[in-house]
Amino acid sequence: MSDRDRRYSNRGPRSTSQRGDPRRSRSGPSRSRGGGGRGHPRVFLRNGTIVYLLDILQHGGVDKAGHSWNPICQVMEVPSFNLYEVSLNKQKIQELKLQQKIQVTGREDSPLGRPNKKLKYDQLTHASLQTIGLVLEQYVLENEERFIKFINNVGPITIKRHYLEVLPGVGKKLMNEILENRHRKLFENFEELHTRVPGFKPKEVFVKRIIEELEDEELKHYLFVKRRRPEDRSSGGTPRPRDGSRDGGRRTSRNDSLRKRY
Structure with missing residues (x-):
């Protein structure tokens, strides 16, 4: 046997990490059923939820093809005061005005579409920052x-x-x-x-x-x-804890x- 043949014969089989695990390649990367992956959890608003309209961005959304034209709005949910970005029904935009109180219905004729994400306070637009104080005054008095x-x-x-x-x-x-x-x-x-x-x-x-x-x-x-x-x-x-308790022992x-x- 030549030195060259001896060198190759001593290498042994390639490791699994070198070859690639066939089971891993078949399964591929894990995917989130809810869409958006772990870093972008799916959000939704229950029917009957009340929100206040803070700002309307008629060209602020992005469609599936990457075109920035879908209308969106920023809203505040009450009574928990959480902030959301929500898609808008293009046919109903003319009926909307800032500070308006809207009930989420989930119907096609609703001015509100699907919520896209939760917002932090520093993600609000300038118009939303001006409106939120007026909305809160309205809510506190009501x-x-x-x-x-x-x-x-x-x-x-x-x-x-x-x-x-x-x-x-x-x-x-x-x-x-x-x-x-x-x-x-x-x-x-x-x-x-x-x-x-x-x-x-x-x-x-x-x-x-x-x-x-x-x-x-x-x-x-x-x-x-x-x-x-x-x-x-x-x-x-x-979510209910795995141990079946209501609070997971907390x-x-x-x-x-x-x-x-x-």
């Missing part, structure tokens, strides 16, 4: 009872700090004034609350706090914005229970 209930029932976080102190502009003095007044008699509406506690402006305080919670994803306490865990679907559903924190109540 849902006055929800926020009055918060003021009447919210309790302490720890021995040294109260949830009222999380609200913008509320320090110890103003907090004590609110607590003393509500102890004598619960508040019935914003006007009465402001009359009895002149230093507290309900509408402005709640709007500012909601915007703070939208802007900062690292806040320790969320009073109104519902921050979903990464494994949650954007519809609001939480203890419910006081902050979690507070969001459920308000």
